[in-house]
Amino acid sequence: MKIAVLGSLLVATLAFAQDPAGSQEAALQTLLKEVHALRVAMERSNQIAPKVQIALAKMQLQEQRVRNAEGQLRDARERIATVQSRSAKFADQIKYAETAETQAVDPTARKQLDAEILAMKSELGQLNSEEQLLRAKEAEASSLVSTEQAKWNEINDLLTSIERSLAPIQP
Numbered sequence: 001m002k003i004a005v006l007g008s009l010l011v012a013t014l015a016f017a018q019d020p021a022g023s024q025e026a027a028l029q030t031l032l033k034e035v036h037a038l039r040v041a042m043e044r045s046n047q048i049a050p051k052v053q054i055a056l057a058k059m060q061l062q063e064q065r066v067r068n069a070e071g072q073l074r075d076a077r078e079r080i081a082t083v084q085s086r087s088a089k090f091a092d093q094i095k096y097a098e099t100a101e102t103q104a105v106d107p108t109a110r111k112q113l114d115a116e117i118l119a120m121k122s123e124l125g126q127l128n129s130e131e132q133l134l135r136a137k138e139a140e141a142s143s144l145v146s147t148e149q150a151k152w153n154e155i156n157d158l159l160t161s162i163e164r165s166l167a168p169i170q171p
Helices: 002-018 021-103 107-165
Strands: none
Touching: 021 107
């Protein structure tokens, strides 16, 4: 665009130098319009450049926030999977111990199995509580991801609007 404006200025200057007095005024008016258009384009560029830089910096920061939130969500889900796996193992051990307890003939062995079952059930209860806490963290992290992605979308929309505003000015 600047090259076109400069080219027009050169043509107008040449026309001004070669034309008689009547057309010199028209050439001068054309030259003034081109200078004005160039000034407007430069002012516009000077106004938009900092906005673009700020928006890009915000977008980079927001992308990092989204990645961090996604990492928290992924971590919570992995921890839930680990707790669920441990809970399943304890549940299986409890079933096995309960079966062994019903088949045990020795009262001492029965008492020992009963104590082990109670301990495993207690551990299973703690794992269930831990899973509930992790599910709350997962929900919080999921919400945070959504919020951060929405902010990223807002910044992306800002950049899109700046891009649209850079459309060539029609003289």
